Amino acid sequence: MPEASSKPMSRSAFAGTLEGEARLLLLIDAFSGGQGTLQGRTKLAKLDFLLRYPKFFERAMALRNVPTTVERDEAAENSIAQRMVRYRYGPWDPAYYALLGALVGRGLITTIPDRNHLGFRVTERGHEVATELAEAEAWLAVTQRAKLLKRAFPSQTGSFLKRWIYDRFPEVTQASWGEQL
Numbered sequence: 001m002p003e004a005s006s007k008p009m010s011r012s013a014f015a016g017t018l019e020g021e022a023r024l025l026l027l028i029d030a031f032s033g034g035q036g037t038l039q040g041r042t043k044l045a046k047l048d049f050l051l052r053y054p055k056f057f058e059r060a061m062a063l064r065n066v067p068t069t070v071e072r073d074e075a076a077e078n079s080i081a082q083r084m085v086r087y088r089y090g091p092w093d094p095a096y097y098a099l100l101g102a103l104v105g106r107g108l109i110t111t112i113p114d115r116n117h118l119g120f121r122v123t124e125r126g127h128e129v130a131t132e133l134a135e136a137e138a139w140l141a142v143t144q145r146a147k148l149l150k151r152a153f154p155s156q157t158g159s160f161l162k163r164w165i166y167d168r169f170p171e172v173t174q175a176s177w178g179e180q181l
Contacts, residue, residue: 016098029130030146037119042158
């Protein structure tokens, strides 16, 4: 297993952004239609990893036999403002706690406790905001990728996704803890 990075993360790595909130809202909306939930932070993080990195997304869709024609913006991919880091259970964004807290605080998502994890579901207002975002040109590709992720991984657990990513994307597992992906 890779060693932990000795370089501490800056405080800004733990701060959320409006873009991060929008991306997670679209992802949670895609998975929590009706009375469903996106189950657990591990699942959220692994799906968000695929959502944020189109190269990995495209490989994942090919491996899951899900056709995709989502346009890819390489300039945006290369300038991701806040990269994910390699953490104990794979790709992770230190800002998740702030992002999820902001979405709950704004009344856009709610948490659904389960015996093994905490699920996330959009509220009625959250779904309205996600629908407005989905109609904006800037969020079209993210919205499409989130919906395709739902098709590819409709009910898989976070643990399944963690193992699946580790098995198919060795470059992620070879990174040191705390290393940017």
